[in-house]
Amino acid sequence: DTGVSQDPRHKITKRGQNVTFRCDPISEHNRLYWYRQTLGQGPEFLTYFQNEAQLEKSRLLSDRFSAERPKGSFSTLEIQRTEQGDSAMYLCASSFGPIGDSSGYTFGSGTRLTVV
Amino acid sequence: GEDVEQSLFLSVREGDSSVINCTYTDSSSTYLYWYKQEPGAGLQLLTYIFSNMDMKQDQRLTVLLNKKDKHLSLRIADTQTGDSAIYFCAEVTGTASKLTFGTGTRLQVTL
Numbered sequence: 001d002t003g004v005s006q007d008p009r010h011k012i013t014k015r016g017q018n019v020t021f022r023c024d025p026i027s028e029h030n031r032l033y034w035y036r037q038t039l040g041q042g043p044e045f046l047t048y049f050q051n052e053a054q055l056e057k058s059r060l061l062s063d064r065f066s067a068e069r070p071k072g073s074f075s076t077l078e079i080q081r082t083e084q085g086d087s088a089m090y091l092c093a094s095s096f097g098p099i100g101d102s103s104g105y106t107f108g109s110g111t112r113l114t115v116v
Numbered sequence: 117g118e119d120v121e122q123s124l125f126l127s128v129r130e131g132d133s134s135v136i137n138c139t140y141t142d143s144s145s146t147y148l149y150w151y152k153q154e155p156g157a158g159l160q161l162l163t164y165i166f167s168n169m170d171m172k173q174d175q176r177l178t179v180l181l182n183k184k185d186k187h188l189s190l191r192i193a194d195t196q197t198g199d200s201a202i203y204f205c206a207e208v209t210g211t212a213s214k215l216t217f218g219t220g221t222r223l224q225v226t227l
Contacts, residue, residue, distance in 0.1 A: 033214060042120070042204050042217030043159070056212040091158060095213075105215065107151075109158040 004108035006092050012114045013082055020078045021111045025094030032075050033105065034067055035091040036060065043091055049075060082115045089113075120207060120218035127224040134192040136221045138205035143186060145207040149215065150179065150190045153202045162190070162203075192223075200225045 005024040013019050025032050030051050035043035046065070048056045051072035061067075064082075069075040079086055089112050093105035121139045128134045140148065146167050151159040165172045165179045165188070172179045178191040188205050202222050206215040 031213075033212075035215075040219070042206075042219050043215075045212075045214040045216070048212040048214060056210070056214070093159075093215075105161070107159040107161075112156075 004092055004094055004106050006108035006111050008111055009109065010112045012116060015084060015115055016081055018078065018080045019082055019113065020076055021090055023075045023077070023092030023108060025074070025092070026106055029094035029096045029106070030072065031095045032069055033093045034075070034077050035093065037089040037091055037110070084115045087113055087115045120205060120216055122205060122218035122221045124219065125222050125224070127226060128195050130195060130197060130225055130227055132195055134195045134199070134223055136190045136203050136223065138188040138218055140186050140188060140205065140207040142207055142209045143183070145209065147208050148181065148188050149206045151204045151206060153204065153220070159204065195225050197225045197227070199223060
């Protein structure tokens, strides 16, 4: 499989619970990005890793959100004490080197989070 | 702020051409992209254009870039029902080379 994999595809959780999502990028891609997409909107940047280093975080990423990429391979995004406003599609993307590569990013299919 | 603007909705008849427009914000963007998203799915890269180009053609897709006006368009020739989806333009911004997306244009293809 040469694509970006995200797990789970869907997650329903009660408000206040913690959730964790996983992203497996394309193996030779050193850059990994997390985006959030709410209904009717385009994806919004959350955070970015180059190898294992988290180099940029959006203001959207509150202190309840944490992302890791140990060993520069897969990444996890954890949301603590979920709120209804966290309901969204969480998209992961990977790329090789600086953007501008003609392949752009490769996106996963996303994890749809519903907080009830 | 960084706002990439797109019209929300476009309806065309099967076989006609579709033109989806986008206005972006960062004049230093090196690449501009068009992505397609079908219901419940992730984003599929359709095509891209480098900022030193003003046109790029790829089979049924034609991208036009007007750097002076920061205007990007995607033309789909001979539109098919399978082209029904949401189309996002995106520009590369910042040191992280992150993508900034528009709000998306929903393309509806009617018979």
